[in-house]
Amino acid sequence: MSLAAHGFLSPSGVEIAFLLVGLVTFGAALVTVTTKQLVHAALWLVVTLGGLAVEYLLLTAEFIAWVQVLIYLGSVVVLLLFGLMLTKAPVGRSPDADSGNRPVALAVAVAAAVSLVWVVVDAFRTTWIDLDGPAQGSTEVTGHFLFRNWVLPFEALSVLLLAALVGAIVLSRKRATATRNSRSGKEQR
C-alpha cells in the first residue's frame, strides 16, 4: 500500500474504468445544470445517475447500485418528468432557463469546487482502497447489516415515507377538494 506501489501514473483497470465513467457522469451533470431545454436536463440527469450507479458497482456496492437504478432512474426521474409536464414546461429551448443569479452562482460553485478538490486531494493523495476480497455491498451483506444492525432506522424510514406519501397526496388534492366543496356549496344554495 505504499505510494510507490500505487502511483497515479500507473492506474489499474478499475481505476481507468472509474475515471472514464466519472468523466461521463460529470459531463452529464454539467449538461444537466446548463442546458436550455428542460426535458433534456431531466434526460441528462438520467445519464448522470446511471453513471453513478456504475461507479457504485465499481466500488463493489452492488445493492446500492441497483437501488440507485430502481429508485432514481426508475421513479425519481419519472416524477420529475411528470412535474415538468404538469407545470407546462416548454418543450424545446427556453432562453430564460437560467436566472439572473448565474454569475454569482458560478463564482460560488467554482470557489467551492476549487477549495473542496484541493482539500480532498491534499488529504487523500495516498489513500488506497483495497477492493480485493469479498464484495462489501453485495445483496447478502447488505441484507445482513441492514436487518441486523439498522432495523429500527429502517422501520422509522418507512413511517417517513408514509408521511411523505400522505403529504404529497394532501398537497396535490387540496385544491380539487376545495373546488368540489365550493361547488357543492353553490349547489346547495
Add this chain to the structure above:
Amino acid sequence: MHLAYPAVLAALLFCTGLYGVLARRNAILVLMSVELMLNAVNLNLVAFDVWLRDTLHAGQALTLFVIAIAAAEIGIGLAIVLMVYRNRGTSDIDRLRDTAEGADTPGGAGPDATGAAPAQKAEATA
C-alpha cells in the same frame, strides 16, 4: 483504487449541483440539482464505507436511507411546486418574492402582483 478519484468526483458533482441550485430558474430544475448534490454525498458515503471496511457498514446504510429520504423529498417537493404553479401560474423561483418589502420596491413586487392575482381569485372562489 485511489480514494481520491471518488472523492474528487463527489466534490465536483456536489459543486455542479450547487451551481444548479443557485443558477436555475425553474423550480423543478432546482430539485434536479438538489438530487445531484444528494448523489454526490451518496458517492462519498459509499467510497468511504468501502475504504474503511466498516463492520456496521454505516456508510452504505446511510446511503440507502438518503436515497429513501430523497425519494420522499422529491415527492413532497414536486407537490409543493405543483401547488405553487397552480396558485401563481408559474414555477420560476425568482418570481416568488413575497418575502420582499411590498410597495416601494416595484422591481420585486411588480411581477408578483400580476402573478398573485389569479391565486387570490382562486382563494376567493375557495
Add this chain to the structure above:
Amino acid sequence: MTTTTLAVLVPLLPFLGAVAGLLLGRVAPGFVRPLAVLPTLAAAAFAIAVAVRQGGGDGNGKAPLEAATQLTPTGSVPIDLALYIDGFAALVAVLVGVVASCVQIYSTGYLRGDARYPSYAALVSLFTSAMLLVVYSGDLMVLLVGWEIMGICSYFLVGHYWETSEARAASLKAFLVTKLGDVPFLIGLFALASDAGTFRITGVLKTVADGGLDHPTLIALLLLAGVAGKSAQFPLHTWLPDAMAGPTPVSALIHAATMVAAGIYFVARLLPVFAASAAALVVLAVMAAITMVGSALAALAQDDIKRVLAYSTIGQLGYMSGALAVGDRGAAVFHLIAHGAFKALLFLGAGVIIHAAGTNSLAAMSRMRGLSQRIPDAYWTVTVALLALAAIPPFAGFFSKESVLVAAEHTALGESGGAAPGAAGWTVLIAGLLTALLTAAYAARLWLLTFRGRGSEVPDYGKQPLSMNAVLWVLAIPSIGLGLAIGYLPGWFDGHSLAPNLTTSVLGTGIALVGGLITYGCWRHTSALAARNPIGAVVPHPDTEPALAEREAIEIHTQVYGSIAGAPDPADPARLLLGPLHRHAAAGFHLDAVYHRLFVRPVLAAAQLVRFLDREVVDTYVRGAGTGTGWLGAAVRRAQTGNVQTYLSALLAGSVVLAIAAVLVAAGA
C-alpha cells in the same frame, strides 16, 4: 409663654400662614384674607411683646436672648437653629412686623379683585417670615436661608404682573443682580465660618473680639458684595428702580422693611467683623457716598412717582451704609427703622395717588388740579412722610438722619475713638450733606408736581377703601413721632447717643430748606409752561381696582414717553435744576447701558456661540448618526429582494469563505 417661644412664633406664624394660604387659596377663598392678615398681625404683636420683654430701656440693655438647638450634626462646622435677640433684632422685628401687617391690610383693598391674590398674599407672608428669620437668627447659615427665600419671593412678587414685559424683565433682573451679590456673600460666609470655626453670630463676634480673624478684609469685602446686592448699594443697585414694576404694596414691603433692610441689618449685626478692616470701612463709605449722591440725582430726574421713591430708597440706604462705615450701627438701625416707617407710608400713599390720578407719571399729574382734595388722607400723610424724608424737624427723618451725620462728624473729627478712619467720616459727612440738599429738592418736586398740579380737574374714580387709608394714618404716627424716642433708644443699641448736635442739625436743616426753596422757585418758573405743553399718560380704565390701574399705568408710561424712567416734560423743575445732567440722571447715569455692554452682550454672544455649537456641531453628529443608520438601512434593504436564490448564494458564499478560512487556519498558513 416664655420669651423664646414667642420669638420662635414670630417667624413661624407668617410661614404657616403662607403654607395655609397656598393650600387653601383655591379651595376656600373666604379664608384667604384672614390667613394673610391675621398671622402677620399676630407676628407683629408677638414681636412687640418680645421687644417689651427683652427690651433694654435701662440704658445698658439686658443681655441678649440666646437659644439654640441642633437638629442634626452637620460636620466640622455645626449649623444650629439659633436665636439671638438683642436690641437691634427686637426693634427691627417690630418694624418688619408692623410694616408687613400694614402691607397685608393695604393689599386686601389694593388687590381686592385680583385673581392671583391668594398666591400673592401667601408670598408676602413667606417674605415676611423670611425677613423675620433673618432678623432673629443667631446662626449665619439659617440667616442665609431666610436671605435666599427673600430673593426668590422678591422674584415672584416683582413679577406679579407677569403679563407685562416690564414686570418680567424686572423680576429677572432683581433675581439675577441679587444673586450676583449672593455668590461672593456665600463664599464670604464660608470664609468667615472657617476662620471663626462656627456659624453662630455670638461665636463669630467672640472670635473677632479676640482678634482671631485671619482675613478680615477679604471676608468683609466678600460679604459687602452680597450686602450691596440685597441693599441696592452702588454697583448692584440697578434692580431696585426696575422692581417698581411690581404692585405698590410689594414695593413698600421690599423697599421699606424687608429685603433692602436685610443687607444693612446684616452689616449692623456683624459690624465688628467689618470694623476689623479699615479698608472695608473705606470701601463701604465710598460705596455709600456714590450711592447717596448718584441716586439722589437720579431721583430728581425720574418721572414715574414710584421710581422717584425707589431712588430715594437707594439714597437713604446709602445713609445707613454711611453710618455703618463710620462704625455707628445704632445710627444706622435708627435710620433704618425711621426710614422703614416713612418709606412704607410713601409707597402706600403713592399707590393711592396712582389710582386716584390714573397715572404714575409726575408730568401727567402736574397737569391735574385738585388731587389733594380728592384724596385728603393720602395728601396729608404723604406730606408728612415727605417732610420726614427731607429731614425737616420735628419729623422722624430729621432725628435719624442727624444721628447719621453726627456719627460721621465724630469720626471725621476723630472724636469717636472707633476703628473707622477719618477719611470715611469725611466722605460720609460731605456726601450726606450734599444728599440732604438733593433729597429735599426731589421731595419738594414730588410734592409740588403731585399735589399742586394745574390744569383740568381730576376725574372722580370713587373713594379709596378704608383698609388703604387707615393704614396710611397708622404709618404716619411713627413718621411723625419716632424722633421722640432718641432719648430712649440708645439703651437698646450700643449706648451711643443719638441726639442731634447743633452744628449738623443747623447745617442739615438749612441745606434741606435751601434745596426745597430752590425747587419751589424753579417750579414757579416752569409750571407756567405746563399749560402750553399738553402731555399725559392716563390709563384707559381708571375706575377698575387699584392694582389693575397701576399695571396699566406702568405699561402706558413706556408707550407714551418711550421710556420707563423719564418724560419729555419741559415743565419739570428738575430740568432747570439739573441742566444737561438731567438726561443722564433720568437714565440712572447709563449704568444699565454699561452693564449691558459689559455683561449682557458678552453673555449673549457666548449664548450665540453655544447655540451655534449646539446646532451646527453637536446636531451634525446627532443627525449624522440618524442619516448614517438610514443609509445603512437603505443599503441593507436593497439586499432584501425576496429572491431566495440570492439569499442562498450569499449564505453559501459565506460558508465557502468560512470553510477556506478554517482550512487555512488548520493548515497553519
